[in-house]
Structure formats: C-alpha cells, structure tokens
Amino acid sequence: MISPLIANRPPASDIRPATGVATTVAEGVWMSPGLSNTYLVATPAGSVLINTGMGFEAPQHQTAYATVEPTPLRYIVLTQGHVDHVGGVDLLRGPDTQVIAHQANRACQADDARIAAFRARRSLPFFAAAIAQAARSGRPGAGHRQSVPVPDITFDDHYSFDLGDTRFELLSTPGETVDSLTVWLPQRRIAFVGNLFGALFGHFPNFSTVRGDRLRDPLTFLAAADRVLALKPELLCVGHFEPIRGADVIRAEITKIRDAVHYVHDAVIRGMNDESDVYTVMRETRLPDELRVGEGYGMVSWAVRAIWELYAGWFHARSTTELYGTPAADAHAAIVATAGTDPLAAAARAELTGGHPLRAIQLAEIVLTVHPRHTAAWLVYRDAHLMLRDQHGGENFWLHTWLELCADTADKTLTETK
Numbered sequence: 001m002i003s004p005l006i007a008n009r010p011p012a013s014d015i016r017p018a019t020g021v022a023t024t025v026a027e028g029v030w031m032s033p034g035l036s037n038t039y040l041v042a043t044p045a046g047s048v049l050i051n052t053g054m055g056f057e058a059p060q061h062q063t064a065y066a067t068v069e070p071t072p073l074r075y076i077v078l079t080q081g082h083v084d085h086v087g088g089v090d091l092l093r094g095p096d097t098q099v100i101a102h103q104a105n106r107a108c109q110a111d112d113a114r115i116a117a118f119r120a121r122r123s124l125p126f127f128a129a130a131i132a133q134a135a136r137s138g139r140p141g142a143g144h145r146q147s148v149p150v151p152d153i154t155f156d157d158h159y160s161f162d163l164g165d166t167r168f169e170l171l172s173t174p175g176e177t178v179d180s181l182t183v184w185l186p187q188r189r190i191a192f193v194g195n196l197f198g199a200l201f202g203h204f205p206n207f208s209t210v211r212g213d214r215l216r217d218p219l220t221f222l223a224a225a226d227r228v229l230a231l232k233p234e235l236l237c238v239g240h241f242e243p244i245r246g247a248d249v250i251r252a253e254i255t256k257i258r259d260a261v262h263y264v265h266d267a268v269i270r271g272m273n274d275e276s277d278v279y280t281v282m283r284e285t286r287l288p289d290e291l292r293v294g295e296g297y298g299m300v301s302w303a304v305r306a307i308w309e310l311y312a313g314w315f316h317a318r319s320t321t322e323l324y325g326t327p328a329a330d331a332h333a334a335i336v337a338t339a340g341t342d343p344l345a346a347a348a349r350a351e352l353t354g355g356h357p358l359r360a361i362q363l364a365e366i367v368l369t370v371h372p373r374h375t376a377a378w379l380v381y382r383d384a385h386l387m388l389r390d391q392h393g394g395e396n397f398w399l400h401t402w403l404e405l406c407a408d409t410a411d412k413t414l415t416e417t418k
Contacts, residue, residue, distance in 0.1 A: 002292050003256075005249065006202030010241050012297055012397035015199070016130055018053055018060035022068050025243050026190060026235060032064035035130070036084040036239050039192055040065050041185070043164025046074035049092060050183055050192050050237075051085045055146035058088030073097045074163055077170065078151065079194030079239075080177040081108030089149040100159065101151040102172055104179035109148060115212065122211040126401050173224035175205065176216065180224070184231055189247070191231055195239035196224055202253055203294035204260060207306035210398040215310045218265045218303070225258040260291040264300055268307040278308045278316055296395050332369040341367055345376040348384075357384035357391075373417050382410030 018034030025031050028042040034057045039050040047069050053061050073094050078086055078101040086109065089099060112119065153159070159170040169184040175196040183192040198205040207216045229251060236244040236254075244250050264285060271281035282301040287293070315322055336344060348363035361384045367377035389403040 001289055002294055003202070003253065005244070006253065006294050009200070009202065011395075012200055012240075013401075015240055018057040018064070020060040020063040022064035024068075025237065026188065029188075029190065029237075030065065030068050031237070031243070032061045033241070034061065034084075036082075036195070037237070037241075038088075039237055040069055041166065041168075042069045042071060043166045044071075045164035046072045048075045048077060048163060048168060049073055050077050051079055051194065051239075052076060052088030052092050052147070054084050055087035055091075055144045058091040058144055058147075061088055062092055075100055075161070075168075077101070077168075077181075077183055077192075078105060078149070079183065079192065079196075080180045081105045081112065082177060082195070083112055083146060085194065086149055087146045089147040091144065091147075093149075098152040099149055100153040100155075100170065102170075102179035102181045103154040103156055104174075104177075105151055105154065108177045108179045111214065113148070119212055125405055126211065126398065171227060173227055175221045175224045182224075182228055182231075184233075189232070189234035190237065191228060191233035191235070192237040193228060193239075196221075196228070197238065197254070197257060198297050199240050200294060200297045201236075201238045201240075201244060202257065203296045204264075204298040204300055204303060205257070206298035207303050207310070210402065215306055217310060218261050218307055222258055222262060222265075225254055225261075229254055229258070256291060257293055260287055260293050261303075263287060263291055264303050265307055268304050269311075272308065272312065277318070278305055281308065294395070297397055299396055299399065329365075329369050332366045335366050336370040341371055341374060342376070345374060345380065348377065348380040352380055352384050352387065357387045360384040373413070375414065375417060378410045378414050378417075382407050382414070385410070 015035060018032055022030040022032045022040070025039070030040045032038045032040070032053075034053040036051060036053060038053050038061050041048045041050070049065075052058060073092070074097060076089060076093055076097055076099045078089075078099065081101070081104075093099065155170065155172075157172050161168050166188075167186055169186060171182045171184060173182045173193065173196050174180045176198065180194060180196050182194075182196065184190075205216075205221060207218055232247055233250055234245070234247045236250045238244065244253065264287070267285045268281055282304045285300055285304050287300060321328070344363055344367050348360045348367070351363060352360035360380050364377045364381040364384065367374050368381065371377070385403045385407040389400060389407065392399055392403065394400045
C-alpha cells in the first residue's frame with residue numbers, strides 16, 4: 001500500500017512559481033520552492049546554490065536567499081539540464097561564482113532547445129493556471145531571460161570539493177535526464193537529488209512524458225537509486241515540496257520505488273518474450289500491494305509502453321500501416337461514407353451508455369475527422385472524457401488535466417456552433 005507519508009504529500013497541481021520566501025530545512029541549509037526547488041548551503045567561506053529555477057523565477061529566489069545568507073555565492077550546482085533547473089543562472093551567479101554540472105548537461109540543454117517550440121505547445125496547456133497565477137501576482141521577473149548556461153566545471157562519474165568546513169560530493173545518478181546528479185554532504189548525511197525520483201517523490205517515475213521527452217532507461221534509473229541508497233542519507237532534498245526526513249523512512253521509500261520499477265520492467269520483458277502485445281501488458285500489469293506507489297505523475301501503464309518501445313522501438317507488428325506515413329484517420333472518411341455520420345454518432349453514444357468511454361471516443365473521433373462541427377459527436381466526446389475523468393479520480397496530474405482539456409475543447413466547440 002502507499003505509505004501515509006507519500007499519500008499526504010501535495011499533488012503536482014500544487015506546484016507553483018517561486019514566491020521570494022525561503023524556509024530552513026537544516027542548519028545552514030535553506031529551500032526556496034518554485035516550479036522546481038532550489039537550495040542554498042552556507043559555509044564560513046561562502047555558499048553553494050543547488051539549482052536556479054526558471055528564468056522568470058530568479059528574482060524571487062534571489063530575494064528569498066538575500067534575507068537569510070549574505071555570504072558570497074561561490075558555486076551553483078545544476079542537478080540536471082531541464083529548463084526549470086538552469087533558468088536563473090545568469091541572474092543568480094556572481095562574478096566569482098562557478099557553475100558545476102555533469103558533462104552531459106549541455107547535451108540535455110541542447111535537446112530542450114531543439115524541440116523548444118514543440119515542448120512549449122505540449123506543456124503550456126498543463127501549466128497555464130500556474131503561469132497565469134504568477135502573472136497576476138505582479139511579482140517581478142515575468143520578462144526575465146531564461147538562462148542557457150555553459151558550466152565552468154563538468155565531470156563524468158564523481159566530483160568533490162571543499163568549501164569552508166563542508167565537503168561536497170557530486171555523484172552521477174542519471175534518471176529523469178542523462179545528466180542527473182546527486183549532491184551529497186557526507187558530514188551532514190544530506191542528499192540533494194533534484195528530480196531523480198520524478199517530480200513527485202514516492203510516485204512511479206515517468207519513463208516517457210506526455211509533454212514529450214526522450215525515452216528513459218529503467219535499468220539506469222535502478223542503478224542510480226541503488227547509488228543513493230548506498231549513501232544512507234538522513235535528509236533527502238527533492239525537486240518538489242518538502243524534503244524527506246529520517247534514514248529509515250528514506251531507505252524504505254526509495255527501496256519501494258526501486259522495486260516497483262524493477263517489477264514493471266520484468267513484467268514487460270516477460271510479456272515481450274511470451275508473445276503478448278503492448279496493449280495487453282499495459283492493461284494487465286499491476287503492482288502487488290507491497291510495492292504500490294503513487295501514480296500522480298507517472299503511471300505504471302505508461303511505463304509499460306515506454307519500456308517496451310525502449311527495447312523494441314515503434315513497430316508493434318499489428319498492421320502494415322505502421323510502416324507507412326498513413327495515420328488511421330485517413331480511413332475515417334471512407335468509414336463515415338459507408339456507415340453514415342449519424343449512425344456512427346449514435347453508436348458512439350451507445351458505447352458510452354454501455355460503459356465503454358474509450359470506444360465511444362474512437363467512434364466520435366471518426367465522425368469529427370470528417371464533420372468537425374457535428375453536435376452529437378462532440379457531446380459524446382465530451383461526456384466520454386468526463387466519465388474517464390470521474391473514473392480516474394484525479395490522482396495523475398497529466399491524465400486528469402488532459403481529460404479536462406479535452407472536455408473543455410468540446411464545450412467550447414459546442415458553444416461556438418450554437
């Protein structure tokens with residue numbers, strides 16, 4: 001079962017931009033939460049900033065830390081190259097600040113840059129509310145440039161430095177990105193893991209994302225989880241929301257995440273070798289109760305498909321059409337011409353009434369491909385998405401938001417056609 005600790009942590013919908021307020025997480029360690037947490041570690045010889053948030057959040061992070069730690073910023077460490085970790089570097093670094101990252105950091109940033117327009121289109125609808133809230137707040141920074149930093153120091157597997165009385169060890173722990181790293185303070189037993197375990201700690205990680213990312217390797221993730229476990233941290237500072245406290249709690253939660261991923265990975269491999277198909281494995285793979293983790297950001301069924309396609313690629317050997325640039329929708333006009341528009345819409349409604357919302361959506365989409373203003377089809381499309389939303393219960397941020405976006409699109413179209 002999902003532990004009370006994880007069940008009571010905030011959902012992804014509670015992630016909000018930085019507010020300019022820092023909180024103490026340990027002596028000499030502060031957190032400024034935002035679209036991704038940033039942390040400041042103070043030493044007698046200066047301070048170290050771990051991650052910098054989005055570019056437009058940088059003024060808030062700067063304000064937050066100016067009130068708690070006046071010592072010069074000696075280092076910025078980037079736990080990964082995603083935009084919500086590197087965006088504030090230009091504003092927050094000082095003239096003597098050195099930026100440290102894994103050697104794959106620039107490659108990770110380059111990936112983001114290549115598909116920036118695609119990623120923005122995919123991501124914006126999911127985060128529109130949070131961005132609008134930040135704009136309404138009137139806080140400075142909305143127009144601040146997003147940094148694309150070039151690290152001063154990079155490393156492959158391990159890098160260490162001493163500052164004041166504190167030892168900093170940086171360990172390669174690829175997971176969400178190929179350049180993910182963990183910052184380890186051995187004297188303090190504190191680990192800063194960024195989003196290694198996903199945006200929601202204690203939930204199943206995403207090995208592919210709805211917004212669009214490279215497929216992620218579960219075996220690489222498992223090795224990274226083991227590397228963090230071997231440190232035996234007593235405080236785990238994660239990418240979103242409050243840190244996890246207590247060596248026993250941290251060990252138990254990471255072990256469960258690791259074992260859940262291992263279980264799903266092995267289930268996919270077994271299905272592939274037993275001549276199953278990806279959709280069957282998606283439907284049938286369920287975590288045993290002792291390995292149940294949250295599915296608020298990633299989902300087991302999505303991981304199944306990601307792992308399958310990581311090993312076997314995009315061809316599922318179900319249809320010759322997979323091998324050509326011909327989407328299934330190319331046949332919709334012929335289906336509508338054969339079956340009739342209204343009968344197909346009625347069949348979609350019958351499927352929904354019979355408790356089959358996915359079939360209803362498939363039939364409604366056939367009609368809407370040919371007749372994009374068909375009222376009955378849009379009504380079925382909307383109602384099917386609302387049924388799926390209610391069945392889902394809202395746990396997964398991406399699925400819940402997508403279902404609501406589709407229902408809203410139907411409502412807007414229906415209003416325009418009146």
